[in-house]
Amino acid sequence: MKLFDVYPINNINIVKAQGSLVWDDKGTEYLDMYGGHAVISIGHTHPWWVKRIEEQLHKIAFYSNSVEIPIQKELAEKLGTISGKKDYQLFLCNSGAEANENALKLASFHTGRKKIVSFKKSFHGRTSLAVAATDNKSIVAPVNETENIVFLPFNDEEALKDYFEKAGNEVAAVIIEPVQGVGGITVATKNFLQLIRSVCDKHNAVFIADEVQCGYGRSGKFFALDHANVNADIYSMAKGMGNGFPIGGILIAPHIQPKHGMLGTTFGGNHLACAAALAVLEVIEQEALLAQAKQNGQYLMDQLKEIDGIKNIRGFGLIIGFDVPDELKDLRKNLLAKHHVFTGEAKPNVIRLLPALTITKAQIDDFLQKLKSEIRELKKAEIAHSIAE
Numbered sequence: 564m565k566l567f568d569v570y571p572i573n574n575i576n577i578v579k580a581q582g583s584l585v586w587d588d589k590g591t592e593y594l595d596m597y598g599g600h601a602v603i604s605i606g607h608t609h610p611w612w613v614k615r616i617e618e619q620l621h622k623i624a625f626y627s628n629s630v631e632i633p634i635q636k637e638l639a640e641k642l643g644t645i646s647g648k649k650d651y652q653l654f655l656c657n658s659g660a661e662a663n664e665n666a667l668k669l670a671s672f673h674t675g676r677k678k679i680v681s682f683k684k685s686f687h688g689r690t691s692l693a694v695a696a697t698d699n700k701s702i703v704a705p706v707n708e709t710e711n712i713v714f715l716p717f718n719d720e721e722a723l724k725d726y727f728e729k730a731g732n733e734v735a736a737v738i739i740e741p742v743q744g745v746g747g748i749t750v751a752t753k754n755f756l757q758l759i760r761s762v763c764d765k766h767n768a769v770f771i772a773d774e775v776q777c778g779y780g781r782s783g784k785f786f787a788l789d790h791a792n793v794n795a796d797i798y799s800m801a802k803g804m805g806n807g808f809p810i811g812g813i814l815i816a817p818h819i820q821p822k823h824g825m826l827g828t829t830f831g832g833n834h835l836a837c838a839a840a841l842a843v844l845e846v847i848e849q850e851a852l853l854a855q856a857k858q859n860g861q862y863l864m865d866q867l868k869e870i871d872g873i874k875n876i877r878g879f880g881l882i883i884g885f886d887v888p889d890e891l892k893d894l895r896k897n898l899l900a901k902h903h904v905f906t907g908e909a910k911p912n913v914i915r916l917l918p919a920l921t922i923t924k925a926q927i928d929d930f931l932q933k934l935k936s937e938i939r940e941l942k943k944a945e946i947a948h949s950i951a952e
């Protein structure tokens with residue numbers, strides 16, 4: 564049987580990983596500035612995470628949500644403390660799309676309304692409502708097309724006010740990534756996020772922060788929205804939550820009431836996933852990773868700003884993007900092939916850096932040195948090419 568060929572892949576077989584380093588089957592070492600797509604939060608194969616999962620595996624891996632699962636309550640307690648949202652409620656699921664699907668559905672149940680406000684260049688996942696709220700027609704199947712989603716320009720306060728004046732009382736939810744990931748690391752302004760809070764309050768709509776990529780400490784605060792000093796009604800989380808063990812969830816404000824049967828999942832919140840998620844939070848706390856992400860991210864950003872050739876360096880903490888001009892278009896490809904560094908991309912010309920929150924300053928320096936060296940090479944080749952012409 565063949566695999567269903569939907570992923571454009573690099574011809575590299577990673578067989579071992581530790582912290583921010585990974586190794587292929589030939590023993591070649593790679594620096595992971597991509598965090599396996601923002602998933603690796605506390606570093607690959609962190610010993611505490613391995614121990615926690617291993618110990619849980621010997622006790623029980625799974626039982627359905629029809630019985631008491633105390634480790635879910637332990638996770639909720641810890642998450643409430645570390646995120647500073649102690650009075651919120653936790654619903655557990657398995658992925659980012661599922662988290663957003665449940666968030667949007669819950670907003671609709673809560674308000675009795677249908678309209679969702681989303682933003683241009685947003686990405687919220689591939690399940691039916693999440694993909695409908697994603698601004699990329701090529702991944703929306705005909706069956707997922709709906710009139711219920713409106714896409715407004717990102718960071719455009721006037722457009723948001725105008726829409727709410729016209730149709731605010733029909734809006735179930737506004738969903739936004741406080742830092743757009745797939746869209747190219749675009750940071751929502753503080754004013755824009757505060758305006759979303761106030762229009763949602765005025766019209767009793769639900770404010771959903773999609774923190775699947777930018778949340779869980781990556782920005783230097785637990786949620787990227789925390790930088791704007793406002794609270795969302797629902798936060799969706801996934802990637803960094805399990806450090807590679809599949810788990811997602813939503814944090815739900817106290818005024819949104821649950822009802823039996825309203826949401827549900829077979830695998831969500833299983834013992835093993837909760838053990839992985841608890842290990843992540845324990846390491847974030849023990850190793851003060853929010854402060855480290857802030858400090859190392861600022862250092863990386865400051866150093867990137869000194870490099871001639873790359874443009875518009877932006878982000879927070881360890882979610883950083885920059886534009887690559889046409890003359891350096893092979894930069895990402897060469898970083899991987901020649902310097903053995905994984906980075907992320909956002910089409911058409913953005914490099915995304917999403918390393919583990921545990922990345923060391925020495926590893927950041929190693930990356931910067933490789934980046935500068937490759938930029939020099941590409942510029943030299945460009946000059947030689949233009950002389951030859």
Ligand SMILES: Cc1ncc(COP(=O)(O)O)c(C=O)c1O
Nearest residue numbers: 658659660686687688744775776
């Ligand atoms: C902001 C955001 N939301 C949702 C998702 C979907 O998450 P998943 O792939 O776990 O379904 C992603 C994935 O890249 C994302 O970046």
